[in-house]
Amino acid sequence: MDPDKIEGLNEVQNTVYRTALKLYSLQKLCQLHLIDVSLIETVLLRHRPQLQPDGTFSIPDLSLSLQVLFNRASQDNLRQVEPRASQLTLSLLIAINDRNGTGFIPLRAAAATLIALSADSLSAKYKALFQLAVHGSAGNHATGNQITRSNLRLLLSDLKQVPMVVSEDDAFCDVESAVRSCFQGVLNPGIPEDKFIAWCCSEPSILLWIPALYRVAATERVTHQVKCAICKSFPITGLRYHCLKCLNFNLCQVCFLTGQSIKRHQGTHPVVEHCIQTSMKEEIQLLARTLRNNLLGRRCRRKEAQRR
Template sequence: METLDVNEHRFASVISDINKELQTKGYLSEDEAVGSSMAVEMTCPVPKAKVQLRQLMSEMRAQNYDVIIFATYRTACKLRFLQKQTHLHQIDIWNMIEAVRENGLHVLEPGAELEADRLEHVLTTAFSQLNKRVPLTQAVPVDRCVALTTNWLMSAYDRESTGHIRAFAVKVALAHLSSGKLVDKLRYMFTLISDTTGHLIRAKFDEYLRDLLMLPAAVYEGTSFRYTEEASRTFFDTKPVTVNDFLSVMTAIPGRQCLMWLPALNRMAHVENVVHPVQCEACRRSSIAGFRYKCRRCCNYNLCQDCFWRGRVSGNHSNDHDMKEHTSFRSGSKQIGRSIKKSLDCVPSSKSHGDSQLPHFPDKPQKTLDMSFIVPPTPASVLLNGPKDHSSTHSLEIASLPQSPQTRGLRKRAVSGGTESSHIDDEHRLIARYAARLAADENKAVSTPRVAG
């Protein structure tokens, strides 16, 4: 049935193209072309969602990402394209978490299933809040973004076309496709797959890894990055895994083979607007945008990301040479100063460069604050009218308690503290009376008309 629907959709698109060509050549009027196209569309039972999703995939193929020889960058480019088309790259990870919580997904079990309507509510909340934060000129079309994102997520995680998607898969996909630091996204994921003691649950990690690797599979890269139980067991040893262990493994470069695309996707989002004033030796462009790759063997040999990803070389350089990826540019003076600093640093650091950049978090989860005992602010009416005298009521409540050693102590403290509390109450009454007098004088001065001299 799916093949039949696809063929009918292709037939409808071919007829539409033919009508447009006949109309441009003058063989067919505009009304006849529109009527023919409407007749074909009425006979085509393909839903609008499938047509929209198929158009998105065709636009991704038109970018010609498949010519990239490295699966890591090829997968990252495809997912980055989907981020931009759905405008998920404009929503921060914290705002996405807020949208998930507002729709009650944080209280659901990981195996709970959502219908497409509820997924649309989550996305509507996220994109509507985005439009409130950005200027009107940068507002996104909410309906289109919601429909496109919903269709793509349902096609990626609902392979059997049941009309349902698991809540945990929604959290994994939306968290990693939103903008923000990779460390923040992984910390959020760790809260979903850890217990109350702050240790990783292996079964939930397997589920997380399986759902995470569904993203490359959705852009036809499942053969390069597929989930296997053997690979899942090699991530961590037998000791309890804390949040710092989880972050160090997941952010390692180079990391596990199945997750090499994940850091590349987050690095790609940060270097899109970076410009290196260096000439590419392959395509000869004067400046390099994005990633810059410098050969460790050839002297001052730089390649842009398009040439390096596609294997373009020049001169004596070969693809077998070791290349270093640069995400920023340093001038000659900065490089000389850095080399001098390295030469003067006689004592090497005990931590590696990657460990120094990775922040350290408490291994045990912090307790949430108990807000039930916080005293609310005093209303303005109480300040103006004066505080009520609760000393007599409090004394009556203490006197009504049964005879016990504890109640005797309460009575003694109440009697001894009576004098001090009375002084405080007198001060409060004086302050309230003075504030009320000032307010009355001000109102009287405003209401009294001025007499013309």
């Protein structure tokens, strides 16, 4: 792993995106952007390798499973996978899930990490994490096809370890608060898949890095036919940020996330994030919102002056 490259991302001011960009660097380094959820489920969860009675892998057994995983990925994608991908991924899993050097990693924790860092859609990740929490833990008691508080607690504890590997875990809420949030108003011992996914889609604090990572990865090659108002790059590649206060003011993700600004644009201005190219109709709607914000702002200032 290249710690120097990851440390360079510390200039990003937004904690969630700083975490996502660091994890994206690890995702690309370990070739996890070539892995999808169905492959992880097939290799690790359905055809279970040699597991200890407590549901853990030994490091050599996990290494063999990762080799199978990346060989399958190479065949399915018809793309050359970096020969060191399995070894780099093994090192990453050890750093996340075996900090004490026991030589064993829980299947549940390894699978949760791989699912979260895979290149699949958010809905596929959330569904897989639900099934993992319900069925993927040795010794846990499932309530039908529902996730219990104890299972959710274990799943979130595993996922919370992932930002720790890039020293970015302090900004995300604690596990108990997240469990209470998910089960708010629920009297039953468990919740079904649709409620769990709806909770995940609401982007709870503890999981904010997962959708941010997805947006960063999904927009890597997206281009926007506008110019960055600060660095003047054209077209903007990746995430685009459009100010709803300044007329025709767009920022690339580097300038926005590192807090770059100029005199006419202030950090308090409302900004909308674009992950995909916008249509002409959407651009007109953005212009209308910008004009409305400016007109309303002037009207409020005028009324305040009259009141004084």
